[in-house]
Amino acid sequence: MAGILGVYAFDKIWNISKFLYYGIIGLQHRGYSRSGISTLSDKGFFTISGDSAPEDLELPEIQGWAGVAYTGLEKKYPYTTDYGVLSIDGVVKTDLNELSKKLYKDPETALMEADGVFSLVFLSKDGRMIGYRDELGVKPLEIGGFGFDLAILSSETPGISVIGGELKREIKPGELVYIDSYSVSYKRLKESSSSRYCSIDIVYQSRIDSYVFDGNIYDIRVRIGEQLAEERKIEGDVVIGVPDTAIPYAIGYSRKSGIPFSLGFTRTGSPIRTMLASDDFLKVIGVQLKLNPIKSAVKGKRVILIDDSMVTGRTLKNTIFNLRVLGAKEVHVLIGSPKLIAKCPYGMQVPEEKELIAANLPDNEITKVMGADSIYWLSLEGLYKVVGHRNLCVGCMTNLFPKW
Template sequence: MAGLIGLLSFDKIWNINKFLYYGLVGLQHRGYSQSGISLLSEGGIIKSMKSKVAPEDLEVGELEGWAGIGYTGTSGYPIQVDGLSVAIDGVLSDPDSFVSFLQKDPKEAIRSTRFPFSFVAITKEGKLMAYRDHLGLKPLSLGGFGFDMAIVASEMTSMNVIGGEFRREMKPGELVIIDRFNVKSVQVREPEKNYCSIEYIYQARIDSFVNENDIYSLRLRIGEKLAEEFPIDADTVIGVPDTALPFAVGYSRKTGIPLDLGFTRTGSPIRTMLASDDFTKVVGIQLKLNPIKSAVFNKRMILIDDSMVTGTTLKNTVFNLRRLGAKEVHILIGSPKLSNKCPYGVAVPEEKELIAANLPDSEIAKVIGADSIHWLSLEGLYSAIGHRALCIGCMTGKYPTKW
């Protein structure tokens, strides 16, 4: 998973480094272990910076330019080859060769690749290029900053951070080329819509709009579906921040069970699904999920989370809730079971690491210390989203492409 952004000002007097920086910070929920930017300055000079730090820790003050791109995720992007710099969201077997080919013939370079991916790129001639994969797995949106700047970003949230305006989502298989005088759109590959189900459930921010869906409203519907499928007698409903909060709101509205804010945060937000090691996961849990005793003491709780990968996060969370006096803890998961790895770059690991792929529900409840645990059904997911044009490979083992 990754966050991409591209900016191009229509007047070269602009220095966009701060716009690029803060726009990238607005995407770090999509991945934060590595980040980088490239800026185009007068004379066709592209300067890049890459670092194994979150976007908010990048020091971009010495870089200047009137156009540029940014990346946040798990790989070392952008890649710069001569007069072209590219950042990619997706998995490519040989990204350096792709970037070289892209410089010669963008359309053929895209058509020659087998795996779905999206990218943003800046050329020394002052062109901003963006492509969205033909399956629609990796989102990209177009926007602007008044009449002064064009913006391409993985999510509209990045535009909102810098005061930009969202215009539209890019179509699957669409290539957009922007310069100071023109915007050109080319349908390079035919769309085969298989939107990533994890985008809806977990990846996108709750204030975002992805694949023609308002994410907050969609997650309310998921909470309502959980209430229909698993009505549980309890004293309070609590959602795990931030992703699952709308699930809890929807469940509470549907059942009438009171909603409580069960946790407060310490420090910067950490997405434990993206953490690379167990220590970071545990520390991340403590920073992200510090329970509020008065919200849980002596109560029968329904705890709602967006997904379950290894079970580490929920096990630690349930332990802390019990320690603070929770009488019962019933867990609801706002997605079907994750039982297969993702070959497209989403942080769903090998089957041997996925708790739902290896244990029955009763054993999982024992392992994490819960009274019960239930997952949203696949039909419930389809109903909440409103269509079936989804990649559900991590849930079923059936993928839209061979790999």
């Protein structure tokens, strides 16, 4: 998974380097092992990148009126060639150098022939920017603007809004957006009878202030919490959500059930996505780095703990243990997604099946291993109901993927 960003000024007097820098920080929740920024000026491309989150990049005094940025797990992006610079969220089977060459010479043919599940932003050496989202629509891509001065392509709305931009609309599955110094134009290259939006993007990956796949993530997650309350009624004293992703779930469950909501945790340091952690130690200790329980919120209480997903179970087990240490009387766990049972082939960081706890143990064993009083996952039908349609990629939950 990755966050990709493109910023294009319609007048070369602009320097957009800071827009790229702060915009990609707004997307670093999509992956932070690797990041980079590439700008285009009359002197050509200037690229900085490193094995760090965007906020830790050292940004020299670089110039450029257009540029591309990346945050994620892949070391190769932003990918610079003799023809331009490229950032991709997803998986492309086409050789990147060849793809860059074709995008420069004939973008429509290049994208018609490209094999993969992806969204991309490409900036050519002669100053043309291209955004594209493949026909399945698994990966998001949006376009916004900064007045009449800048066009902005971003994986999610925070990449646009944090730099003062305004969302215009989502790029449709199979649609190309073409930006040059005179205009912004769109063309649907491929039609899809049924798009497949990434369910993990909805329940976990996207920021809660995002508008993705034609829906407000915060509102969807509140409704998931309400759906959990319909599916699983628990007698408890307090509902808490694991920050930040699961807080809307907890709010929704509390509203529907009438059980009081409490913050439950306080954050420690910078946000850490344990699913994206690069080593096992960080996966285990990441929950302490991310948050600490508030003793008065849980001591002597029957706690309903809601999390967005359960992958290996290690971080959630640690959280349950900490709640017990602080005096929680009972801990009932609700998961705001169906069970994860299969690795994602499209670049989302869902591990191998052998590491997925729900793929290897029955519910009663998982409950015992986790140290919980009960555990329940959102049903697949419940997810469809909340989203309002079935146009989702749920391969990691069913082992049935829409492509390959």
